[in-house]
Amino acid sequence: MKKNVFAFLVVLMLGWAAYASFFVAPTENTMGVIQRIFYLHMPSAIVAFCAFLTTFVANLLYVFRRQNRWDWLAVSAAEVGLAYITVVLITGPIWAHPVWGIWWTWDARLTSTFVLWLLYVSYLLLRTLIEDPHRRALASAVYGIFAFLDVPLVHMSIRWWRTQHPQPVLMGGPGTGLDPQMKIVLLYSFIALLSLMIFLVRQRYELEALRGEADALRREAEAA
């Protein structure tokens, strides 16, 4: 029941965020209507970082405590984070094409984001290659800790190097900033997408916990 109420609230928030992105946020002067992709693109990137941070913390906790629940949380957040970063990699080129005249360029921000996507695809692939659950959990935890190093690199890439990707609009220093109404819509989209992430991670965690239960029952059935 509680889960259904939360799911309903998430759908409502996402609906309102989409409405606000199209009808409440003002049209940007230079880029025009295409800039509205910003309200999906940027919050998706921040939420992906939150998911990967969850994976990183859960991986550390697994290494030190060796409890299955941390492994389950790590893989759940990694998979959800991957869905978000996929959205970032799709919406980015759709936005870039009319503005830059190209779909893609190998600059520091875009390349490091693509590498991040590859790192977490590899994280999930690695888990399919090891059969023993404890070895799988430990190997993926160690790999996941190192994979997370790319997240601060993606975040800082537009500050450290000259890129085709625009400079940060939030906390970017003097000369940068966002219209107050745009900021509110951005914040609202972020909250809606973060709520969706929490919902998806919870659902995915339940799947991983059930897998553990199914494995135990299978072993029991084989032994009987």
Place this chain on the structure above:
Amino acid sequence: MKNLDSVFAAYMVGWGVFLLYQLTVSRRLTSLRDEIEQLRISLKREK
């Protein structure tokens, strides 16, 4: 309203990815619950 089609495309694909992912997790959950139920029934019979 130049590029409005691109904005719609971006939102459609974005929401599509989330929806598709949610559906695959739901389907995996349903089939795993069924499998657990079957395993429990067969274990009960053996006992």
